[in-house]
Amino acid sequence: MPSGFVLPALTTPVRRIGRRTFDFDRQIAVMAIVNRTPDSFFDQGATFALDSAVAxxxxxxxxxxxxxxxxxVPFAPGPELPAAEEANRVVPVVAALAEQSDVVISVDTFRADVAESAIAAGAGVINDTTGLADPRLADVVADSDATLVLTHSLAAPRQPYPRPQYADVTREVLDRLRSRVDLALSRGIPESRLIVDPGHDLNKNTAQTLEITRRFAEFTTLALPVLAAVSNKDFIGESLGRDKPERLAGSLAAATACALFGARVVRMHAVRESIDALRMVEAILGWREPVNPVHNL
Known part of the structure; x- marks a missing residue:
């Protein structure tokens, strides 16, 4: 491998997730984002309507x-949404997408009941940004074939967490993720169905998020695929002085850096641009053949 590139030593690099198989020794997956909320962080409700979300x-x-x-439900602080309403937002999108595509479907939720309904509708991943604030969520996943993403955050769901303080943010995030992994394992989820996410910007300021990005390779010591959710986040805007609509270049740079430091899944808003960036990384690393190699032949 090229100097400076991190190839994680994964316990289970080849995984069946949903209806697709991934080899994370040679592949970086791109996760698209669809938020069926009126107050989502980036699109501000553009896909709140059911037909818009499915499309x-x-x-x-x-x-x-x-x-x-x-x-x-957004991660940001705000009023609580009843579980039934959250399920009504996400489950119809899951069911409609599962009918039209074999793409892996994940649902971003911290609630066990919502997760159970989403899995029944065709979701293959539960993406819990609270890192098992409700341990019953692990039981639901354990009783299924679904994969669980364990994300680092500190606040209770939808609650503020002002001025987060860390003595060593990367070490503390890693330790917290390790404890969440141990909890998931104790509830019956095998390592082969766990992914971790250090939680860029989640209860972290910009300096702290840049620190975990620089030291991203340390999260690969968990021997699990690591997800980087960097797209259009405030640490990019504050680093570059860019408003949300102007953060694409910074988002692609952050995703590429995380991939080179060991990320195996990147969560991105701009799908086509992100696909091109990460497939180019794979080509440079020798994992993917060029599509049309005719130059100077």
Missing amino acids: AAVRASADGADWVDIGG
């Missing part, structure tokens, strides 16, 4: 996304 999910699959992450 966006199908389009992401057609554009080459490896999987699509569907959310019904």
Whole structure:
């Protein structure tokens, strides 16, 4: 491998997730984002309507996304949404997408009941940004074939966490993720169905998020695939002085850096641009043959 590139020593690099198989020794998956919320961080409700959410999910699959992450409740602080309403937002999108594509479908939720309904509708991944704030979620996943993404955050769901303080942010995030992995294992989820996410910007300021990005390779010591959710986040905007609509270049740079430091899944809004960036990384590393290698032949 090229100097400086991190090839994680994964316990289970080849995985069946949903209806697709991934070899994370030679592949970086791109996760598209569809938020069926009126107050989502980036699109501000553009895919809140059911038909818009389904169309966006199908389009992401057609554009080459490896999987699509569907959310019904933002991470940011705000009023609680009843579980039944959250399920009503995400489950119909899951069911419609599962009928039209074999793309991996994940649901961004911290609730066991929502996860159970989503898995029954065709979701192959539960993406829990609270890192098992409700341990019953692990039981639901354990009783299925689904994969669980364990994300680092500190706040209770939808609650503020002002001025987060860490003595060593990367070490503390890693230790917290390790404890969440241990909890998931104790509830019956095998390592082969776990993914971790250090949680860029989640209860972290920009300096702290840049630190975990620089030291991203340390998270690969868990021997699990690591997800990088960097797209259009505030650490990019604050680093570059860019508003949300102007963060594409910074997002692609952050995703590429994380991939070179060992990320095996990147969560991105701009699907086609992200696919091109990560497939180019794979080609440079020798994992993917050029599509049309005719130059100077």
